[in-house]
Amino acid sequence: MRLLIVEDNEELAGLLAKGLKTAGYECDVLSTVEDARAVLSTTFYAALILDLGLPDGDGLELLREIRLRDNPIPVLVLTARGGLHDRVHGLRSGADDYLVKPFALEELIARLEAQLRRPGQLLGSSLRIANLAFDTQNRQASIDDQPQVLSARETAVLELLMRSKGRVVSKKQVEDHIFGHSGEVASNAIEVYVHRLRKQLSERGARVQVHTIRGVGYLIAEEK
Amino acid sequence: MLRFKSIISRIVFLHVVAVAITSILMSLALSWLLSYETENIHHKAMQEQAASVGEHLSLTSDGRLELNLPLDLLGLYSQAYGRYSYAVIDDRGAVLFSSREDHAALFPGDSRSAPVEFLQQRRGNATVSGASVKKTIGDKTVWIQTGEDLANRDVLIDDIVANFYKKVGWITLPILLVLLMTDIAIFRRALRPLREASEIAEGIGPARPGVRLPTEEIPREVRPLVSAVNQGLDRLEEGFRIQRDFTADAAHELRTPLSVLRSRIDLLDDQDMRQALRQNVDGMAHIIGQLLDIAELDAVVVHSDDKADLQSVATEVAEFVAPLALAQGKDIALSGATEPVWVKGNPEMLGRAIRNLAENAINHTAAGSTVEFVVEGDGTVSVLDRGPGIGEDERQLIFRRFWRRDRRKQGSTGLGLSIVQRIAELHSAVITVENRKPNGARFSLKFVPLKS
Numbered sequence: 001m002r003l004l005i006v007e008d009n010e011e012l013a014g015l016l017a018k019g020l021k022t023a024g025y026e027c028d029v030l031s032t033v034e035d036a037r038a039v040l041s042t043t044f045y046a047a048l049i050l051d052l053g054l055p056d057g058d059g060l061e062l063l064r065e066i067r068l069r070d071n072p073i074p075v076l077v078l079t080a081r082g083g084l085h086d087r088v089h090g091l092r093s094g095a096d097d098y099l100v101k102p103f104a105l106e107e108l109i110a111r112l113e114a115q116l117r118r119p120g121q122l123l124g125s126s127l128r129i130a131n132l133a134f135d136t137q138n139r140q141a142s143i144d145d146q147p148q149v150l151s152a153r154e155t156a157v158l159e160l161l162m163r164s165k166g167r168v169v170s171k172k173q174v175e176d177h178i179f180g181h182s183g184e185v186a187s188n189a190i191e192v193y194v195h196r197l198r199k200q201l202s203e204r205g206a207r208v209q210v211h212t213i214r215g216v217g218y219l220i221a222e223e224k
Numbered sequence: 225m226l227r228f229k230s231i232i233s234r235i236v237f238l239h240v241v242a243v244a245i246t247s248i249l250m251s252l253a254l255s256w257l258l259s260y261e262t263e264n265i266h267h268k269a270m271q272e273q274a275a276s277v278g279e280h281l282s283l284t285s286d287g288r289l290e291l292n293l294p295l296d297l298l299g300l301y302s303q304a305y306g307r308y309s310y311a312v313i314d315d316r317g318a319v320l321f322s323s324r325e326d327h328a329a330l331f332p333g334d335s336r337s338a339p340v341e342f343l344q345q346r347r348g349n350a351t352v353s354g355a356s357v358k359k360t361i362g363d364k365t366v367w368i369q370t371g372e373d374l375a376n377r378d379v380l381i382d383d384i385v386a387n388f389y390k391k392v393g394w395i396t397l398p399i400l401l402v403l404l405m406t407d408i409a410i411f412r413r414a415l416r417p418l419r420e421a422s423e424i425a426e427g428i429g430p431a432r433p434g435v436r437l438p439t440e441e442i443p444r445e446v447r448p449l450v451s452a453v454n455q456g457l458d459r460l461e462e463g464f465r466i467q468r469d470f471t472a473d474a475a476h477e478l479r480t481p482l483s484v485l486r487s488r489i490d491l492l493d494d495q496d497m498r499q500a501l502r503q504n505v506d507g508m509a510h511i512i513g514q515l516l517d518i519a520e521l522d523a524v525v526v527h528s529d530d531k532a533d534l535q536s537v538a539t540e541v542a543e544f545v546a547p548l549a550l551a552q553g554k555d556i557a558l559s560g561a562t563e564p565v566w567v568k569g570n571p572e573m574l575g576r577a578i579r580n581l582a583e584n585a586i587n588h589t590a591a592g593s594t595v596e597f598v599v600e601g602d603g604t605v606s607v608l609d610r611g612p613g614i615g616e617d618e619r620q621l622i623f624r625r626f627w628r629r630d631r632r633k634q635g636s637t638g639l640g641l642s643i644v645q646r647i648a649e650l651h652s653a654v655i656t657v658e659n660r661k662p663n664g665a666r667f668s669l670k671f672v673p674l675k676s
Contacts, residue, residue, distance in 0.1 A: 009480050009483075011484050012480065012487060015484060015488055015491060016487060018491060019487060019491055022491075053476055078483075080475050080478075080479040080480050080483075101479040101480060101483035102482040102485070102486040102487075102505065102509050103483065103486070104486065104490060104502070105487055105490035105491070106490065167543070168543035168544075168547070170539070170543065211546075211550055213543070213546045213555075213556050213558070214556075214557035214594075215542070215558030216539060216543055216546060216556065216557075216558045217543065219546060219547060219550065221550060221551075
């Protein structure tokens with residue numbers, strides 16, 4: 001899978017390319033808006049990693065152009081600004097996600113994969129935490145490579161949690177995912193499903209923990 | 225010393241004083257003119273009377289003077305009427321004729337006097353005022369004196385003089401008041417551009433640094449002040465811009481090399497080394513991030529119409545810090561309002577303040593305990609921990625930049641709470657610090673609620 005990195009700091013670009021290569025991605029590196037514009041119009045990439053402060057212009061401009069041309073390429077924005085006013089700005093211009101420098105390489109890869117696993121994107125197969133795996137293709141959970149049978153609702157909750165690995169999934173997101181935007185949801189329905197899922201996972205020896213963040217949502221993490 | 229806050233009140237006061245002085249002076253001048261004119265008429269009448277008395281003087285054949293007054297004149301000078309009197313005296317001062325009972329002269333005779341003289345003589349409690357006119361008949365020279373008893377003076381003229389203020393003088397006052405009103409109106413009109421400029425000036429702040437006061441309509445006398453204010457604003461805006469540019473440049477110059485360093489470390493093979501270096505870099509990145517926040521907050525812009533949903537901001541922060549807390553074996557919980565709580569403020573900054581409170585709480589809360597977020601409908605957000613609490617003597621110190629209770633402790637910069645305080649300041653929010661029972665601290669931020 002080929003990615004495009006647009007970053008004017010050659011050292012950083014090289015390190016990112018190297019890191020991504022170990023994770024299985026081939027990367028092309030460019031350092032100006034102009035080059036990126038030219039290459040993007042002729043070449044297909046699975047995702048774009050875009051620095052905002054480029055020598056010949058603002059990365060946000062390029063992003064706007066890409067979106068104006070209805071190019072659905074997932075874009076992960078890198079920014080050194082991260083100031084009190086900068087955050088919403090990048091996302092509103094069409095970025096799918098952003099990272100403030102300095103960031104961990106693992107975080108970059110995780111965010112990238114989250115983008116690539118979205119419907120219609122290229123990465124679709126397996127999500128994994130400790131000995132628990134979830135295949136998004138056939139919606140199959142497995143523990144220690146043994147396929148597990150879970151109810152449809154439990155599977156849906158697990159899929160959502162696995163897709164948002166390391167991040168909190170709000171109760172509202174779970175509700176929307178399971179019941180859609182319409183329909184009445186009993187106030188404790190989600191808690192009931194999460195409780196059942198948690199019980200199933202621990203009974204079957206998964207070394208993961210489904211945390212409840214009271215009033216906020218749920219998070220799945222490796223058991224400590 | 226009287227001090228006036230406004231130009232209008234100063235003008236009104238000075239105008240009232242001027243009106244008072246003018247109306248007094250004007251009344252005095254008018255009444256003086258009136259009595260002068262009355263006096264003139266009186267003198268003229270007396271002189272005419274003397275002339276008409278003189279017409280009836282004639283020389284007899286034996287060379288004596290004779291006075292034959294017609295009836296109407298006799299009536300005028302009768303004792304019964306008592307108002308007018310006459311006397312004729314010769315050049316030796318002897319009284320030839322007199323309407324007076326005592327046959328006396330009205331005024332002392334003086335042969336050197338001018339042909340026409342106006343005299344006044346007090347006699348008992350009556351004052352006689354009149355004229356003395358020289359006349360030559362044949363070879364004889366006489367002085368015909370006519371007088372009017374002022375006590376019996378014509379009532380009409382007296383009334384005019386006496387009632388001048390009541391009847392005529394008052395008219396000056398309304399005229400002057402109308403003038404005053406006109407002046408005030410003119411002044412208010414003239415000051416209108418200044419008032420408009422003030423309204424514009426009210427809207428000037430860090431959020432709208434580009435606004436300048438209009439100079440076209442401003443009166444020339446005040447224009448230098450307005451221009452000077454505009455120039456001052458130019459310099460302030462430039463200062464803000466420089467500070468902002470500096471912060472943005474500094475962020476870029478510091479974060480990019482850190483990012484290179486961090487990526488280089490992430491690619492190391494030695495796992496222990498990698499772990500240790502990551503911690504160092506992350507700690508450094510944290511301090512740099514906070515320093516940049518502080519620099520940015522010194523020149524920050526909070527728009528007056530910024531609004532934030534405190535409930536969703538707090539939820540976002542809770543979601544953000546939850547993985548960090550869980551990694552340290554600590555829990556996060558959010559309670560209170562479930563509906564949006566709108567407050568005045570910039571959501572990003574509010575989030576930064578709450579995040580700093582939360583990170584502080586996570587650092588201090590005991591392992592296995594919960595850091596709680598509480599959002600209330602009145603615009604208050606609180607972060608509660610189960611740490612050691614804040615001593616009475618530390619309540620002021622904790623908000624100081626770089627203050628730390630334990631300088632040996634890793635992961636704390638002593639900047640977090642000073643960022644919280646600065647953001648609170650910018651949003652007119654109130655910070656409260658309390659200790660919880662049996663242990664722990666509660667930090668609350670009360671923002672300005674908006675009616676939704």
